[in-house]
Amino acid sequence: MPGVGLNAADVLVVGAGASGLAAAIEAAATGASVLVLEKNAVPGGSSRLSVGSINAAGSRLQRRAGIVDTPDEHFDDMAHFVGAFGAQENLALRRLLVDHAAETLHWLMSLGLSFYGPTADPPHRHPRMHNVLPNSSAYPHYLWKEARRRGVQMSCNTEVLELIQASDGGVSGVVARVAGQRTEIAARLGVVLCAGDYSNGAAMKARFRPELAPVPGVNPSATGDGHRMAEAIGARIVNGEVVYGPGLRFGPPARPSLLQRLPPSWGLGKLMSLALAVLPARLFRPFVMSFMTASLGPEPSLLKSGAMLVNSLGERFVDEQQAPGLAIAAQPGGQAWLLLHDALARRYSAPPHVVSTAPGVAFAYLPDYRRHRKDLYRSAATPGELARATGLPAPALERVLSARGEQGPWHALGPLEARIVITDGGLAVNSSHQVLRGDGSVIARLYAAGAAGQGGALLAGNGHHICWAVTSGRRAGRFAAGAPS
Secondary structure, three states: OOOOOOOEEEEEEEOOOHHHHHHHHHHHHOOOOEEEEOOOOOOOHHHHHOOOOEEOOOOHHHHHOOOOOOHHHHHHHHHHHOHHHHHHOOHHHHHHHHHHHHHHHHHHHHHOOEEEEEEOOOOOOOOOEEEEEOOOOHHHHHHHHHHHHOOOEEEOOOEEEEEEEOOOOOEEEEEEEEOOEEEEEEEEEEEEEOOOOOOOOHHHHHHHOHHHOOOOEOOOOOOOHHHHHHHOOOEOEEOOOOEEOOEEEEOOOOOOOHHHHOOOOHHHHHHHHHHHHHOOHHHOHHHHHHHHHHHOOOOHHHHHOOOEEEOOOOOEOOOOOOOOHHHHHOOHHHEEEEEEEHHHHHHOOOOOOOOEEEOOOEEEOHHHHHHHOOOOEEEEOOHHHHHHHHOOOHHHHHHHHHHHOOOOOEEEEEEEEEEEOEEOOEEOEOOOOEEEEOOOOEEEEEEEOHHHHOOOOOOOOOOOHHHHHHHHHHHHHHHHOOOOO
């Protein structure tokens, strides 16, 4: 393998999420030297923060369960999710995703990841949701383990600032900040941009969806660096206005849940998969709830059923029947509290009325929050007592609750915040994941994968983004190293 250091490598990969690590592995598998540049202290990116599920048709797990499914059916089912943006989707990339999804799942399993399922996820016509075990940290753990085995080098706390253009207009390397110094790093074969989306990039959101600019993203480091650097040398962004959110999220617990703390070992994943398949679900429900109540927000149906929102001043500020995300983001501290009268609380304590849903995994009800998120849940017999329990101003809260004319005791969940979940705008790419200029020509030696290289594919619905990240990352890494797909 040719030499690799902080001055040059055959292939440079920008970003160490699922797409970047997959790209690095496949590029290194060709014999190329690979250097991954990651601006955070550890690898993982948005994949570490995800639920981690993959929708795939024709998998071994489906066949084992007697499920007959095809990529053609998966392709058609994805159309149910695209909504008003359907006319502008890159169908060729949707086709590429569904045709490679099962292969991607099997490849991840070959690296040591374990999956439970497949489970149903309507309106998909077949159960094709494969849920990672024990948690999404398995992605960076096993991908980076394989990358190291292949000889990949990584430089963390390294921010890539710009792309270096060669005399032919293509890319010959990057400028990065290494140990506080601007450093030029050459790429002998190619650069793969895997820098994530722009869900926390205020300037890019202001450009494409100005009303969402002040709403933070779930991933603080997803600032659209790859999009910005590629645009600076002539690349084009496709579907920049496709932004998911603002979604409602409860603040994370001070201490990660048990499920989030579990090590992503091969043995534990296999044990959990076997146990979920053969033992009663009730035995694992408390375990799964510790994840759900730490990572998910309330379902819209809760607000439509009569739950009320108040801000940190104890004031009602929005019509809860409308999407409240923007209004919450504009409140003091960007926070709100959900208030439920007792009859509504009882209603959302049992099926079919759920507070939160992890598709294909489980449902969480109000008692689950009372048990697993004592930091979020409060109840009291009177408005004054609820004000003391939550720290909200008593006069305002009493005024708001009295105006509703409903009976206590009262229940509160909060604080609640609005977050941009993910963006689907990506750099225009061809089927070889080469980045394209505005006129459709290829920028030589520049590739993009994951959210940065989404190319017009619309990945709404569960289990598609991380599948695209790994699928496109693998392919882009091979192409960047000069290998056939």
